[in-house]
Amino acid sequence: MVLGLSASLSAVQKAQRDAESRLELERRQVATELSLLKAQINPHFFFNTLNNIYALTLIDGERARAALHRLSRMMRYVLYETPAGHTRLSQEISFLRDYIELMHLRLTDQVEVVFDTPADPSGPDPYLAPMLFQPYVENAFKHGISASAPSRITIVLRQPGPQQVEMCVRNTLFANHQPEADEPGGIGLANTQRRLDLLYPGHYQLRVTAPTPQHEYEVCLSLHLRP
Structure with a gap:
């Protein structure tokens, strides 16, 4: 009887240790994927933006200086703020605002971009995992704009x-631009969903609608953050 209870207890303890080991491995994998995410953003986005800023210096030095300041602020955030594994919502919003403003350097007058954020700066500023929103915004710029046709991107927080x-x-949906989960040079939406599954299990909802009645591609993410 005693031996049976002892064996059962050992089995339960081993199962708990195994579960904890698997969870730790998954957390390390997410940390690795975030590092890869940073590596993908750095060369793909930053170098292209530097080229745009260089071209801008020839025609508008003031705008070029402002763009360079935004770029350096983004690099500082990615390299030094995100390794902690959490960040404030206000910091994520600032990062997205800088990203959107720099993307404007590459857009024509045919593209309209709307970025709508909480109006009250003194409102709640919860912690969340860094760079969860970036892949969806990047995906909209990748697939939702055209050089020849009017298009619109709307980002609402x-x-x-x-x-x-x-x-x-939300972004304009073009017949020849179908969003994909992972593309070379991009962060990868599947990567982000893996992070959500591990970091916010049962505490997030992700909804994709394509096409919407306005013939747009729409992705909505709702997070229930822990205090």
Whole structure:
């Protein structure tokens, strides 16, 4: 009887250790994927932006200086702020705003971009995992703009509650531009969903609608953050 109980207890303890080991491995994998995400952003986005800024110096030195300041701020955030594994919502919003402004350097007048964020700067500023929104915004710029046809990107961030964040990204849907989960040179939407599954299990909802009644591609992410 005693031997049976001892064996059962040992089996339970081993199962717990195995589960903890698997969870730790998954956390390390997510940390590795975030490092890869940074590596993908750095050369693909930053070098292209530097080329655009160089071209801008020839025609508008003031705008070029402002763009360079935004770029350096983004690099500082990616390299030094995100390794902690969490960041403030306000910092994520600032990062996205800088990203969008720099993307404007590459856009024509045919493209309209709307970035709508919580209006109250003194409102709740919860912690969340860094760079969860970036892949969806990047995907909209990759697939939702055209050099020859009018297009629109709308990014809306809302806080229904102190520990809730909702983001919806909509972009014009073109017949020859079908969003894909992972493309060379991009961050990869599948990567982001893996992070969500591990970091916010049962605490997030992700909804994709394509096409919407307005013939747009829409992705909405709702996060229920832990206090």
